Amino acid sequence: MKEIHLISFNYPYPPSYGGIIDVYYKVKALSDLGIKIHLHCFVDRIPEKIDREIKNITENVFFYKKKKNPLLYFSRVPFAAAIRNSENLLKNLTSIKAPILFEGLQTSNSISRLKDKGYKLYLRYHNNETEYYKGLSSSEKNIFKKIIYTIESFKYAAYQKRTLKEFEGVFCLSEKEYNEVDSYSKNAHLIHIFHGNELVKRLNKKGDYFLFHGDLSVSDNKKALEETISLFQNLPQYKLIIASDRAGKDLKKKISSIVNISLVPIETTENLHRLFENAHANILLSYQNSGTKVKLFNALYNSRFVIINENITDDRTLMNLCYWGCTTQEIREQIIATATKDYTENEIRSEVLEKKYSDNSKAVEMVKVIFKD
Known part of the structure; x- marks a missing residue:
């Protein structure tokens, strides 16, 4: 049986935000193809128990605590990578000979x-x-955080320059990043985000409101919401619901x-899907060009019309499935x-979605690359 180590930056359950959604549904899709998954997770706190949803799709699960040392900000390695370092991880990886996928x-x-030990290494x-x-x-508006983010950049x-060439393959989320990696290290593969959706929901012609949803602890989402609120303040004839916890x-x-x-709070996936189902259109804006969200x-x-900007x-x-604009005025026109x-x-x-963007088709492509099927 084929098996793989997968190293996640966090415990992938519940799948409640972008990166972790990709990790969880990737593990699930690979497991559905019969791949044995050895899951390794860096966490702030080690969970008391492993969720059944994770147990059912993994061979075993290992946890490693992220380091708390603020002096790691002065490391030449980016802080997020410096805090995810563990001797136990190396021991567990070398105890089972299998390809390794870094998330x-x-x-x-x-x-x-690991490269010195002859492991095949892949990067998501x-x-x-x-x-x-x-x-x-x-x-970011906080000057201290702004400086830290600039240094980390x-x-x-x-x-990235030192590391990308070391992988057998790099699985990119977007065409932009695929082209960047391909021009630099020639090991890029385009595999869109794993999202967990299977069938397009059949909906009638009209919804009741416009919907904005997102994690408002993220500065990009805060900025997007400010613009969305400004738009709807000047369009009082249209109802906007903001969904966030x-x-x-x-x-x-x-x-x-x-x-x-x-x-309104989201609280559960069921609530979010209900909000999608009753929305007439969704407002999705971003100021970071980092692939498909x-x-x-x-x-x-799960919903009706989707209005987006170019990011x-x-x-x-x-x-082509969306209504989009590059400026605030163009977004306003799409709302109307x-x-x-x-x-x-x-x-x-x-x-389009069920054939080209299914999680199963993406998992099959990854298996072909990793196991050279």
Whole structure:
């Protein structure tokens, strides 16, 4: 039986945000193909028990505590990689001879020691971390965090150069990152994000509101929400629902004073899917060009119209399923255009998404690369 080590930057359950959603549904899809998964997780706290959903799709699970030493900010290795380093990880990896898949550059601190032992090493390239941290710095208002993000961006520029060539293969999320890696190290493969959706939901022609959803502890999402609120303040005839479990007091106060905007908690996947089902259109904005966002797949599979800006995806096929604009004015025009439009895109989405973007098809491609099938 084929087996693989998978090193995750966090425990992938519940799959509640972009990177971890990709990890969890990738493990599930590979397991469904009969691959034995040895899962290694870096965590802040080791869980008291392993969730049944993880047990059912893994051969075994190992945990390693992230280091807490603030002096690691002064390491030449990026901080996120420096804190994910463990001698026990090396012991567990070398006890079972199998290919190793690193989830993100932040898990790859041990690569040089493993390369010497003849292991086949692969990377899931979640972000161009240099650009990601540059984007965080640009969106961040706290001056201390802004400086840290800028320094980390410079560190990753050097780290990526040293590290990317060491892998047998690099699985990229977006065409932009695929082209970057391919031009540099010639080991890139384009494998879109694993998202967990299987069938496009069949919906009637009209929904009840516009929907914005996201983690509001992330500076990029905060900035996107500010623009969305500004748009709907000037479009009082349209109702906007903001769905998030991480809204601060200031935001709650601001929203409470705007008649056509309301804030609701997500709490469960079922609640989020209910919000998708009743939405007429979704507003997805980003200021970081870091590949296709998982929230786009969730909206396309489970809701009606999707309005995006150019940073949500660089995939032309997916862009053609959306309504998009590069400026605030263009986004405004798309809101007005979709508000009175009947949704009739069930068949088109089903044809495109279920064939080309299924988790199974992506897992099959990864298996071909890793095991040279």
